[in-house]
Amino acid sequence: MNILIVGSGGREHALAWKIAQSPLVDTVWSAPGSLAMDRIGPCFDVKADDVENLEKLALQLEPDLIVIGPEAPLAAGLADILRARGFDVFGPDREPAQLEASKGFAKDIMARLGVPTAAYGRFTEPEDAKAFLRTLDAPYVLKADGLAAGKGVVIAPTLAEAEAEAEAMLGGKFGEAGAELVIEEFMPGEEASVFVLTDGVNRLTLPACQDHKRLLDGDEGPNTGGMGAYCPAPVMTEALLKQVDEEISEPMIEGLREAGHPYQGVLYIGLMITPEGPKVVEFNVRFGDPECQVLMASLEDDIVPALLACATGGMPQRDFTALMPKLSEARPAATVVLATNGYPGAYEKGSVITGVKTADEIEGVTVFHAGTGVNEAGDWTAQGGRVLSVTAVGDDLKQAIDRAYAGVDAIDWPQGVHRRDIGWRALGKSE
Secondary structure (H helix, E strand, O other): OEEEEEEOOHHHHHHHHHHHOOOOOOEEEEEEOOHHHHOOOOEOOOOOOOHHHHHHHHHHHOOOEEEEOOHHHHHOOHHHHHHHOOOOEEOOOHHHHHHHHOHHHHHHHHHHHOOOEOOEEEEOOHHHHHHHHOOOOOOEEEEEOOOOOOOOEEEEOOHHHHHHHHHHHHHHHOHHHHOOEEEEEOOOOEEEEEEEEEOOOOEEEOOOEEEOOEEEHHHEEEEOOOOEEEEOOOOOOHHHHHHHHHHHHHHHHHHHHHOOOOOOEEEEEEEEEEOOEEEEEEEEOOOOOOHHHHHHHHOOOOOHHHHHHHHOOOOOOOOHHHHOOOHHHOOOEEEEEEEEOOOOOOOOOOOEEEOHHHHHOOOOEEEEEOOEEEOOOOOEEEOOOEEEEEEEEOOOHHHHHHHHHHHHHHOEOOOEEOOOOOOHHHHHHHO
């Protein structure tokens, strides 16, 4: 079979790498893909948010399965259009994709279905937002309602900073994404990411991950799209995973289906493990980045049957566990993101990166490309904010993390920055 992947980042590179290993797959196409992904299969110069031309490309290629990586085309209704054309698509339709495209939409659905999450309010006027902030205790959580590339969340330590941030967000700090503001009570605890594959009826929970959102060691600095991740996350015990399945996954998937909008794809559940139990921080409607990189490296199973099962719709007797019987054999994995100095703010493009091939040759290490190009000399160059995800598997988590950092240290890139403490919570628990 032939598979088309929509997207061009580290997540999509990892998906292409994993999908290409399947004995079921003949060709992996990507749009727009990247120079790194082109080494796996042909890439087509159609942007991930160019819905009209992606439809034309699909009609030209006639893939057996289309995997949509990023959130923007899902929110724009690409999956609906392709399904209407008769294609099997991994990724939810436009309506359920609003779980990520609108944080207020997601909060309202959770409230209706009784899914545990933080108390919240939705605002379009600064004065109303400020009045609500005064009813909460510090710190304060403010979220741009729409898609903001993983950077639309601010945790303000004081009321004055929260009020100023509310003014900034509603004043255009995040453009259209911040036209509405969601304010939540702060939830103490430890974060984790759970990914659920579903065909709209049945579901399969993948090993839990833990992302590192902050730019700097010790969880300091600004929020980013993610500076590293690992799995499995020991904070998510079997009992907690069962609780998440029963109290979050099941009501959300059943609620969407009963509302006439069955969810087909992967549901990302961002969790806070609070003293009262797991609560939802956010939903995403695609694999996380960089969590996807560790999941694809970690899973021993061929993932293609599960992706295809999600895409082909609800089958009451489908046994997802039979599709991925070795799920429990997933190897510990970790990834370290190398970003351009200045990210998540302004940064320069074009700096030269060497040593990637050396890193890739270290046992257990795979380097996924998120934002690279090639110069006239044939050297890799940085063309984005988050540029590389150095990913490794091991017999245990410490070995996976050590291998990932061995890969990082093999790469010579003076203009790059990265964290040196990926996995610190899990390593602390294991010592």
